[in-house]
Amino acid sequence: MKTIEIDDELYQYIAGQTQKIGESASEILRRLLLGDETAIVPANPEPVTPAVVAVVGSNIFDLINRQDLQAESSVVGRFLFILSTLARVHKKQFAKVLDIKGRNRLYFGRSAEALSEAGSSTNPKPIPNTEFWVITNSNTTRKKMMLTETAIKLGYSEQDAERIRDLL
Incomplete structure (x- = not known):
């Protein structure tokens, strides 16, 4: 493939x-x-x-299927793919992710430097086809939590946010 x-x-x-x-x-x-x-x-x-x-007025479930996700061999790859798709669907609202933070660190930023300055060992990566960056060194449970919070910020119901989380 x-x-x-x-x-x-x-x-x-x-x-x-x-x-x-x-x-x-x-x-x-x-x-x-x-x-x-x-x-x-x-x-x-x-x-x-x-x-x-x-894309406009759509939702992530119109654009992602299991085959797309299986093409991504790593959790980080799937995480970035899902975030990229959410950003594409919700282009005007996606900046809301900048409000999602941990207790001691930023999860999202507009540059690798901003994320690196806000914590150690963040391993920031760009979210494909966006101007945003995300930390990637967190465990899978934390990544799922970040996806859930992102989905809720973008207006998805709790149930749909869980479905998005489960794509990871």
């Missing part, structure tokens, strides 16, 4: 071509590009309109 980077607009187009729940990006591309008849397509597919997969 290879990984490729595509821009958000192209991703939205591919997602908009989904004809069945759980259809992978590979299956969609194989069907679109190669006309692969072996790609499983339901007899009466429900059309997916661009409004369903549009």
